[in-house]
Amino acid sequence: MKTVYLDNNATTAVDPEVLDAMLPYLRDLYGNPSSMHTFGGQVGDAVETARARLAALLGASPKEIIFTSCGSESDNTAVWSALRTQPEKRHLITTRVEHPAVLNVAQYWEQQGYSVTYLSVDAKGRLDLDEYARALTDDTALVSIMFANNEVGNIYPIQCMAETAKERGVLFHTDAVQAVGKMPIDLSHLPVDMLSLSGHKIHAPKGIGALYVRKGVRFRPFLRGGHQELGRRAGTENVPCIAGIGMAAKLAGEHIQDERVYVAQLRDKLENGIIARVPDCMVNGDPENRLPNTSNIAFKNVEGEAILLMLDQLGICASSGSACTSGSLEPSHVLRSIGVPFNYAHGSVRLSLSHYTTEEEVDYVIEHLPGVIETLRAISPFKD
The missing domain is CATH 3.90.1150.10 (Aspartate Aminotransferase, domain 1)
Known part of the structure; x- marks a missing residue:
């Protein structure tokens, strides 16, 4: 049948070109990308090629891209970093229709004593921008609002919401897991501070994601250990999957x-x-x-x-x-x-x-x- x-x-299905891009790093080029020798160095080059491809899809700088294991890790990292770098602020803003990777994280921090505003939606799932503007306060550490809803597909007005947050000096994160690859995103003109994505939504394998962190935004690592990802995410890089998401990003743009x-x-x-x-x-x-x-x-x-x-x-x-x-x-x-x-x-x-x-x-x-x-x-x- x-x-x-x-x-x-x-x-999504893994694109055949994505699989082809991954295979050399599963079979022959198995060196550690952090090694000093040439064999490992060529693997490190593959990581940076993938980083550049993903950055190009997003209109970002390669140094603003941190590879993670998935969209959920990226979301958790964004919220964790925003709160830990601003301990004096104790308020979050999100929506009632977020993916659990953000919604459950917000509820966790609420249990830790933070105040959380959950923005409501109307009968078509649209946000009320006036309610959003009223929710912003001097105590707001982060706004985290999805770019597009995973269940009904609604696209949210991230451009104007991020601009409003910027005017108030508030960090803005967007879970763009469902949006990346399905619509153009240009972070050179979109004033979000952090953006999450996942490889398996754009015909890359499961187990690889990324977090965009705008240059100049204070950042606190979620995973600590080695110096990988410029000290922003510890752990030996998942090179085959990173090569895969890089090729997937190239194809997504096409x-x-x-x-x-x-x-x-x-x-x-x-x-x-x-x-x-x-x-x-x-x-x-x-x-x-x-x-x-x-x-x-x-x-x-x-x-x-x-x-x-x-x-x-x-x-x-x-x-x-x-x-x-x-x-x-x-x-x-x-x-x-x-x-x-x-x-x-x-x-x-x-x-x-x-x-x-x-x-x-x-x-x-x-x-x-x-x-x-x-x-x-x-x-x-x-x-x-």
């Missing part, structure tokens, strides 16, 4: 137009085809300002996990907007924050595409998903 993979916001046009057209065809064939469904989030690859659709009076199980039997990979915890199904914190009605939120499904997605695959989903919903509604315990 053919696999139709529409779960690219969870992880595919940006495909993401913005081709992938967006496929997403719209998929979404419109489903909506036209399935009654009582709705698009979650802001259809006018979202990632080009993401569609989150809520189906009334069905349960999300059941949809996913039946789609899986058809070879279709997707994600649900609800999470199962201890046998009790609850809609995700994002959908609850948006205020999606419970009988819709319970049946929300996220479909996320990539430039590998084909029109034939989209047609296959449009053909089979309506029947799945019809079957489930016939046996659903949920009623109006």
Whole structure:
């Protein structure tokens, strides 16, 4: 059975060119990049080539890029550094719809006595910029707001929010894990102080990420030990994966137009085809300002996990907007924050595409998903 993979916001396939870039450092060039000898030196050169490629994708300087293990480590490091370099400040600002890599970190620091403002969103998942401006105080150490939402795809106004923070002398971090590679980001004109990203969202392997730290921003390492990453992140570098994310960054820059046009057209065809064939469904989030690859659709009076199980039997990979915890199904914190009605939120499904997605695959989903919903509604315990 053919696999139709529409779960690219969870992880992406490793690009063949990325794999080719990694293999020499898994097989032949196994030296330590910190070694003084030539054999290790050429491995160190590969790390710096990857750093330059990632910096070029972001419009940054290579020295502003720190390699990490993942987006979560980058997020944790950004928050840790901002708080530790400003011990006199005890206030954080984030949103109610952040990824757990930021939301749970904020909650941890709240337990340590910090004050945290969680910005609310409206029915389309949009932030209130007036609420944000009012939340900034002289005690604010950091604003951490995602560039784009992983569940519904909303793109947030990072440019103006970062500018507002800068005017108040407040550090600004953005979790750009879902945005990098799907839309242009130019940090030479975007005044954020720190930005997190993850390799496995841009067709690099899992286990590699990066943190951008603007030159001049005070920084405190999260991991201490050796002198790697200019003393900013200890631990022997994961050279194969670093080479991979470097190649992935190069390819992402080349595919940006495909993401913005081709992938967006496929997403719209998929979404419109489903909506036209399935009654009582709705698009979650802001259809006018979202990632080009993401569609989150809520189906009334069905349960999300059941949809996913039946789609899986058809070879279709997707994600649900609800999470199962201890046998009790609850809609995700994002959908609850948006205020999606419970009988819709319970049946929300996220479909996320990539430039590998084909029109034939989209047609296959449009053909089979309506029947799945019809079957489930016939046996659903949920009623109006």
